Amino acid sequence: MFLKTKLSASLVLAFGGAIAPSAFAQQALERVEITGSSIRRVDAEGALPVTVLQRADIEKTGATSVTDLLQKMPGLQGGTTESTSVGGDGKGFAGASIHNLTENRTLVLLNGRRLANYGGQSLTGNLAGFDLNSLPLAAIERVEVLTDGASALYGADAIAGVVNFITRRNMSTGDLSLGASRPKGAVAREERFSLSKGIGDLETDGFNLMASFAVDRRSPMNGTDRSFSKTGVIDFENGGKRYQAFLGSVRGAPANATDDAGDLVNPHYFRTGACASSNIKVTDPGTNKTSCYYDFASKLETYSERKRHSFFTTATVKVAPDHTVFADVLLSRNTSSGKLAAVPVEIGIAAGSALHDEYLAPMGITGDSVAYWRAADLGGRTDENISDFGNVVIGANGLLAGWDYKGAITHSESRFKQNISGYPGGLALNRLRDSGTINPFLEVGQQDAAGVAALSAVAYKGLWDAGDSKLTSADLSGSRELFQLAGGPLSLGTGASFYQEQFAGKPSLFAQGKLADPVAGTLCTPGLQYPDPGACDQRAGDAAAIVPYSAKRNAYGLFLELNAPLVKSFELNGAVRYDHYDDFGSTTNGKTSFRWTPVQGLLFRGSVGTGFKAPTVPQVKATAQPYGVTSAAYESTAALEAIATSLGAQTRPGEVQYDQTAGGNANLKPEKSRQATIGIVFEPVPSVSLGADLWHVAVRDVIGQVSEGSAFADPAKYASSWAVQRDNATGIDYIAFKADNQNLGKLYSTGIDFNVQGRTSTPLGRLTTQLLATYMLREKKQQAAGGEYFSAVGQYDPSLTTVTFRWQGRATASLKTGNWTNTLQANFKSGYKDAVAEVQIVNADGTLSGEYEDVQLKIKRYVTFDFQSQFQATKNFSITAGLLNVFDRDPPLSLANGGLGKGQMFGYDDRYYDARGRTLYVNGNFTF
Template sequence: MFKRTKVSAAAVLALSGLGIGLGQAQAQVQLDRVEITGSSIKRIDAEGALPVQVFKREDIERTGATNTVDLLQRLPGIQGGTSEGTSVGGGGAGFAGVSIHNVGETRTLVLLNGRRLTQYGGQSLTGSAAAVDLNTIPIAAIDRVEILTDGASALYGSDAVAGVVNFITKKNSQEGDLTVGASIPQDGGAQEYRVSLTKGFGDVDKDGFNFLISASADKRTKLDGVDRDFSKSGVINFHHNGNRYQAFLGSPRAVPANVADNAGDLINPYFEANGSCAPGNVAVVANGKTACYFDFVRQLEIYPERERQNLMLTGAVKLGNHKLHADLVYSKTKNVGRIAPLAADILIEEGTALHTQYLVPLGITGDAFANWRGADLGKRTDINKSTFASAVVGLEGTLAGWDYKTGVFYSENKYKNDIAGYPGGLALRRELNRGVVDPFVQPGQQTQAGLDALNAIKFSGYWDGGDAKLSGVDLSVSKEIFNLPGGAAGFGAGVQAYNEKFAGKPSLFAQGKLADPVTGRECDPAAVFPSPDACDQRAGDEAAIVPYGADRNVVGVFAEMVLPVTKTLELTAGVRYDDYEKVGNTTNGKLSFRWNAAQGLLLRGSLGTGFKAPTVPQLNASPQPFGVTSAPYSCTTNPDLATVAAQLGVQCRPGNVQYDVIAGGNASLQPEKSEQGTLGIRFEPSTNLSFGADLWHVQVEDAIGQIAEEEAFAKPLVYNTWTSKRDNSTGITFLALNQGNVNLGKEFFTGIDFDIVGRTATPLGRLTTQLLATYMIREDRQLIPDGEYFSAIGNNSPSLGFVSFRWQGRLSALLETGNWKHSAAVNFKSGYKDAELDVELLGPGDTLTGQFATVQRNIGRYFTFDWQSQWNINKWLSVTGGILNVFDRDPPLSLSTSGLNKGQMFGYDDRYYDPRGRTFYANVSLKF
């Protein structure tokens, strides 16, 4: 299915799939020279010194992937990219990225037809999502995907530390294709419907021109967490080491609300009056007092609703030995993530009606905090809208014996985030003080006046956004310049110059400049509550977001040479100079070799260096509120956290709750510097069997990132990651986590990519099988310079907040018989140690015992099986049907509550496993 090759299908056939025995193949057939990802020199070699995986159109279709996001997530060498599930309370903003070998999506360079694209307009100031959004790449227009798994390309940029993913669109095609399809999970939810149309006109070689249009659209419905057993509740009973336990992930911000008594302990007035918690809440006892925690997991939509439309236009005109071409890509994506209603800490002031009615009978004096869930406001909703446009005008051909390619390129990604279900914090405080809104009643039991008040202050509309732009020019040339014993030496050189620009565009409400967010009335910065002119902010996670904008120019110059020293040994040397405005300049090189050691045996390797500059927001964004922590934390159970709060002169938040996060740019950030190398073997004992393995290594100095929240809260006195934030609703300054950009230290990554391909004729037809796998040998990261190393291989490390799978693989088989093609695939991931969690021991009948333990479960190996059949009825019409996850394997139980790029889901880890279950799909294609 996956061919490690570097040329067109014609070259693959001519060279028996691997290109061993090149001289004989060249003597038998004349091959066109083509440019391959990883080199600027046009060549006819089928297998080069650098490891490149090619995923062709037919391979894409056989995976059952309906978009580039799903496609790349099926590759064993891809780990650590942002998934769509992150949009469910994880701040993903609708973005989906790709990371090679878990080295990082910001270190993985994504190209379209060999050229850079702008980063995501919704990227965060910490660098999250500072990469190309895969939703913008139209899969219907893709002819093949080339993945260079060796980093720091001299051709494309020294910032490609992890490698390069190059999407190649259809060119010079006259084919017409109309495809309609649907994907339907067996258990409901996440239903997808799609249509695409592609048509080409003219042949560049025969007619002197070609024009191609490709348009596609798809729509997917939401998937509610309650529709799957593994995600339906924050209460999970499970077995571990012979005992029965209960894990619970809930929020003290409940409905009806909890309140802090005079001793600072949480109690629930509804529980005190009724002897039980209201539906949707779970009783939690601490210090002999009972609070009710809200089961917010039941409210989650674990697979976001999504709509996409893509359009690609490409044209080419032949001008003698030259070709003028233009490409235009336009895409729109809408992603809707919904989570539980507003969670807010509100101040119940002494003397108000609410205080008198509910708190005085409980002996609570003075102002008190109530932890409330605004159920009558409806779910909090993020509507993430992204518009992407890319245009390229280029000229290529041969001039004075030189192959050349030059072009002007521009791309832009505009991001817009609309929200719903949020009131202003001061507006809510006014209604509470008036006694109109009652936080101590169940959902649906507000008075009509209370409902009217909530509806009047509930905001829906534009919240935040961003605009990322990339514009530039490039020129590259190559030529065979002299002869060596092994053949002609090739020389290539080029220059790229581009401008990166980013602007953060928060609304006036997000900036904290409105007195009335609903009407848009601006505030008086000098006014204070209870003045109606005081500046209001969003309730629950107030954030005065600071708008900012910056840009920079980047110039890169490169050169490389291919030296066929002998008939069997070839050396390649490349060097690149980059100058990043306001960051600095750098020179990096790469050396590689390819040695045909014997008939059917190829050895290859490379060494190189890289350089990754901080993003524009990472350098320039002002410090500002950045949401809340993924998990709740408590000063009561963590004395060191209370010590930090006392040192800063601020308060801890009462109870076990989420904390505010502050983040910002850092003008003192140093660029990341890397070294990487590969060593590979290709062995083909016959034309029906081939084997390949590539050992790769990447090491990074001055890695840019943030201290994981779990590590910061576990060791609050170790890391200087603390600050304060004034709560707009209460006027109190609380402890907050500072997750601004810093240089953490060193990182090391080592692994092996394997592939084995076998081909044989059977009585039923030709059978092709392939095993692709990646084995992680080492992954070590420092969180502070010269500090301790942490590894996530086989371990959901709380210090890092994610998992690296020791093994990932895909075993596939394709049977071609007559007009039918049948394919099957097994996808597998190795097991790992889950995050630790405090759980309660259960007694007979699953009764709670009040005894707690800290457990860390072992998550086992995970396998899924896919099937597809394609019937080519005639040369015009084909029907494809398949099943993903044939045996309906649920994701394994995970007790992880937080982590890098994780949504709010509990019971399974949304970053690594698909929640849809057994999914049926079908496509009907009409060729014309």
């Protein structure tokens, strides 16, 4: 027996166009289902490719948060992950990126409406998306992912597509859920609690009120908790030869120092013939001079400690038979606390000083020197990221004068705050050096009690940076049937929207470089120089003078859409949208799509459209300022030295991260795109559905930054990407990388999304299977307008510093037997060529040869299996237990060092693989 149903109005409005649930909406979105089945059928398919995950589907994935859920979806890759917040620039953020087209081209909606971007977004456009941590999974009824971008309804700026979260509504029951996750080794443990309850029925009582509260927490996980991440020293074999790779810091403990030639040497090694604990001997093959690099990777956290709290409530009232008003409120807080190795600093050592005479003069050093020190006696650094999110919607929908209408006013706000500890001021360290209180050439633990106390006294603890992102919007849309065509009614949808976007960067006085004594909070006097006590101090090892700023943008849009079922088997849709930005003028974009079912069980569909995306407000209006350090460490080269000399600066010795600067660019042009899809869905039998959609996106005037990898590889080619940054502790002018916003040229991306589903009866029960996969055909991007193209498909590209997986997918098989449902899931990523790394050859006897070689690993395909068993014990109680990564596969060895969105972990790529290993989880659910 077949039962006709219709998809929700939100799917129509968010993905099908402006058409509300009129007679057309029901006709266009009707689907045929076997009773009790949610198998995708041709009759359910529209002209645009949409993947829908219902609540039952979400539970089968084993995802414990919205963030985990989207990271399991094959069509999404390239989004920021939480693990990159440790030592990276993630700030606790997690984002969604469709087809690796970045988070700021992927629009995230809640019930079909926009949300404020992250309050911790940077002035380069990094993290300029919605933070998924702000949404409680307990309140989500389903997720709808549209992988075709720039719709007339929701905006031409969603070039990559849309992720729409639909919350639970009209719920009159209660739902209590408890859960826990336990990775091996008692690390990264999670506990979860959620409670939802609704009262009233909209149809019978005329109202409904639902509220949901959720809280979860996770304990930290250290790099040393896993063999593949416990150190920056990695021994491996490749091609029948043995090698050793090493990632360390020139800022050692005890300190390295520059000699009269500007090369690094290590006084402790000179005295003892060995490097101290947690330091690795590095001999420069060109000069034969030895220094000791600090193994900072052994001090990192893989996952930070995290707590999330959320509250969602919705109230709906039927004020008349055809009119409903509603109000939604979402409040959430996400707190993560990541720990890093002790602060890396540079301290000037004057010729003739006590430290110079005792440690450097015996080595033949006669002039001034710079000590590159890891202040390990101070303890590790901590970054605490606190993100508060609020979203309020008041709206109405109904039927008026033959028009289905809906409208709402929304205010959304994301507030970010970062507290730090373990960071002293550079000038404060200089004063301790001058007083003889500290000695950077001592081993860790050898500082006397006065030295340790003095270090602790100058370590800043408190607010470092903050940001506030706001979005206030209003929207109104309506639809109606106009007249009958051969295949059904010609339907019209139209509407208007307005939004104001605001952003304010609110760095602390310390971050602004306005304090003479950061710990005491004493204001400084600009222009004074050290050793004057009123001189302005900055953070040691990571100097900054962040400039506060605020900016806003107003935009409004108008759209019109027609849906024409020309005949029963062929439907044509056309849409046009006009947008006006108060800072970028006006733009008109359109989309045309079709849906053709020549015979029963066979569907063809396609679309062609254009898009328009303005830069983020900070990308245009932020003040030029220091912007942290490069993600990777680089050696000084002759080409880099030439650029530095021309700017009156110098390069840094050894292999080290360089300072960055960045700022807004008022001359940026908006991105403009063209996108197209062509797809087929075939049902050879009613229980099997085979689907494939070929998609293509082309973007010109791509907004971004020249990658640091490209600039350091060819400094002269990117001569405009360099600036000068003075180290306030040493007074030395060093060359710095300028990560300024530019229009880089063009981007092309093409791939195929596959969706195969089936259902059958077996002697053991009902078996449901699904395969979701994405195959990347092409992805290439310019680093400069008119320049060469680079591609990261199937390889780590040194210019893009990312990887795009050729294949990524998930296969699921679920067997329902009575009250038991067992689900097995396979997750797979194709292999790729890793970054080229310079590694040392290891002799047959295990000793280091002193000879180096460039090696490029071939990363093998990576497959993990998840298993879940759900038992419906009673009508009201169910328990679910599962294993993630059943066979406990470690991430593959990677020698990539740095990259867009990458944390500091070495030995595996934390952007693409989960370090937790086999993880047991249990969830209990009680309804009442």
